[in-house]
Amino acid sequence: MGIFTQGRVFDLVTLVVVTGLMGLYMYLARSGMRVKIRPIAGFAAIDEAIGRAAEMGKPVHFTPGFGGLVAATFAGLEVLGYVARLTAQYDVRLIVTVSQAETFAVTEQVMRQAYLEAGKPEAFKPEDCRFISTDQWAYASGVIGVLNREKVASNIMIGQFAAEALILAEAGNTVGAIQIAGTTNAYQIPFFVVACDYVILGEEMFAAGAHFTNNVVHLGSLRAEDLVKAACIAIMAIGAVLTTAGADFLTTIMGK
Amino acid sequence: MFLRKTLPTLIAGVCGVVVVVAYFFAIPSVQTLANHILKWQSVIAVFALGLGGVNIIRLHTKNLQRDPKNFYSLALLVTFVITIVVGLTMGQTSAAYTFIFDYINVPTGSAIFSLLAFYIGTAAYRAFRAKNAEAAILLITGCIVMMGRVPIGAKILPFTAPATDWIMSVLNVGGQRGVMIAGAIGFIAVSLRIIVGLERRAYGGE
Numbered sequence: 001m002g003i004f005t006q007g008r009v010f011d012l013v014t015l016v017v018v019t020g021l022m023g024l025y026m027y028l029a030r031s032g033m034r035v036k037i038r039p040i041a042g043f044a045a046i047d048e049a050i051g052r053a054a055e056m057g058k059p060v061h062f063t064p065g066f067g068g069l070v071a072a073t074f075a076g077l078e079v080l081g082y083v084a085r086l087t088a089q090y091d092v093r094l095i096v097t098v099s100q101a102e103t104f105a106v107t108e109q110v111m112r113q114a115y116l117e118a119g120k121p122e123a124f125k126p127e128d129c130r131f132i133s134t135d136q137w138a139y140a141s142g143v144i145g146v147l148n149r150e151k152v153a154s155n156i157m158i159g160q161f162a163a164e165a166l167i168l169a170e171a172g173n174t175v176g177a178i179q180i181a182g183t184t185n186a187y188q189i190p191f192f193v194v195a196c197d198y199v200i201l202g203e204e205m206f207a208a209g210a211h212f213t214n215n216v217v218h219l220g221s222l223r224a225e226d227l228v229k230a231a232c233i234a235i236m237a238i239g240a241v242l243t244t245a246g247a248d249f250l251t252t253i254m255g256k
Numbered sequence: 257m258f259l260r261k262t263l264p265t266l267i268a269g270v271c272g273v274v275v276v277v278a279y280f281f282a283i284p285s286v287q288t289l290a291n292h293i294l295k296w297q298s299v300i301a302v303f304a305l306g307l308g309g310v311n312i313i314r315l316h317t318k319n320l321q322r323d324p325k326n327f328y329s330l331a332l333l334v335t336f337v338i339t340i341v342v343g344l345t346m347g348q349t350s351a352a353y354t355f356i357f358d359y360i361n362v363p364t365g366s367a368i369f370s371l372l373a374f375y376i377g378t379a380a381y382r383a384f385r386a387k388n389a390e391a392a393i394l395l396i397t398g399c400i401v402m403m404g405r406v407p408i409g410a411k412i413l414p415f416t417a418p419a420t421d422w423i424m425s426v427l428n429v430g431g432q433r434g435v436m437i438a439g440a441i442g443f444i445a446v447s448l449r450i451i452v453g454l455e456r457r458a459y460g461g462e
Binding site: 002003004005008011012015018019022023026068070071072074075098101102104105126127129130131134135136137138140141145163166167169170184186187189191193194195201202203205206209217218221222224225228229232 | 276279280281282283300301304305306307308309311312314315318328361364365366368369371372375376378379380382383431432435436437438439441442443444445446447448449450454455
């Protein structure tokens with residue numbers, strides 16, 4: 001294989017094609033191509049959750065989860081930007097809990113920027129962006145404590161979650177908060193589905209930028225993602241037919 | 257502007273490209289550089305941990321100033337200081353530090369983890385109420401899987417064992433893979449936007 005790492009050539013070709021498509025659609029979206037996205041109930045419910053907190057005079061809690069600076073966390077931070085802007089506008093207290101130190105610095109900056117964009121930089125309180133712990137269960141117990149002591153009206157959990165997902169969701173349910181959750185972790189989605197009012201399923205999270213800001217770059221990239229998904233479905237269907245027929249050249253190519 | 261936006265974007269872009277190239281190409285010099293970048297990431301994370309520690313101290317000191325009877329903040333600050341002092345003066349392999357870890361940290365973590373068993377029960381109770389057609393399907397499927405997963409269940413209703421295997425290996429795996437594949441494509445999109453500096457939230461939202 002020479003310069004290429006054995007077993008990763010097909011992955012490289014896929015990455016180049018996907019990157020090319022995304023670049024192309026981002027360019028087309030910037031050039032004026034119209035991209036429509038379907039409404040996502042979980043995102044639409046965020047306004048309702050913040051409105052409820054404003055009516056009740058109680059805080060909103062947000063957490064981007066247990067992950068470090070990974071793609072799901074960035075999707076969560078995109079939502080946080082919107083939530084923080086809205087809470088600043090309605091004078092609702094927003095408490096954000098973070099589990100990873102590297103995420104904490106970015107989260108605080110996102111909040112600060114959102115309050116600035118809302119025209120209320122003085123309303124941002126650094127103590128409302130709280131680093132809890134890098135230990136999974138210490139983080140879970142810290143969030144349970146915040147939910148109970150602060151008596152939050154709305155609990156928004158969007159980002160990377162692991163086994164603590166159900167513990168957090170049930171704690172939010174116990175305090176009677178309206179709950180909106182989202183994660184790409186397929187094993188935790190069912191827990192959110194049973195314990196939360198609205199769930200943003202997997203890749204829907206990555207539409208946050210496009211949904212909240214109509215950012216053309218995000219819209220273009222979403223269109224490219226849909227095309228790649230369609231290609232994946234086509235490859236799976238063709239692969240299933242070929243494998244059933246006894247031809248293994250597609251799996252051989254993919255293994256290169 | 258340069259220090260807050262351009263420089264971080266440049267660093268993220270260069271580091272991202274180097275790590276990706278090192279993954280796909282067998283070029284020793286690039287792979288060495290990528291390994292160094294991954295080590296730098298750990299070093300930067302340690303500095304960030306310091307920021308987190310300062311945040312914890314600041315928050316709980318304020319809590320205590322507001323309410324001197326705030327037991328939780330007091331307990332946190334005292335244990336925080338004791339753990340740091342023991343770790344720095346006696347070392348992480350000392351008996352005192354091991355005691356803190358084995359007899360305080362691990363049991364409290366396990367206690368929180370054990371809550372999951374009770375929460376699964378309460379969540380299942382709510383989920384298994386047949387309020388509509390979807391919930392009824394979930395209820396029936398859940399009952400079949402529960403019966404099929406325990407020996408006595410499969411003895412009482414023999415069809416549940418093969419039905420469970422089919423549900424778990426076809427319906428469940430199919431759904432999970434759909435989420436995983438779509439999520440992975442989203443990951444690529446976000447990573448690409450970060451590397452080229454188009455993901456504004458990655459740089460604090462400016």
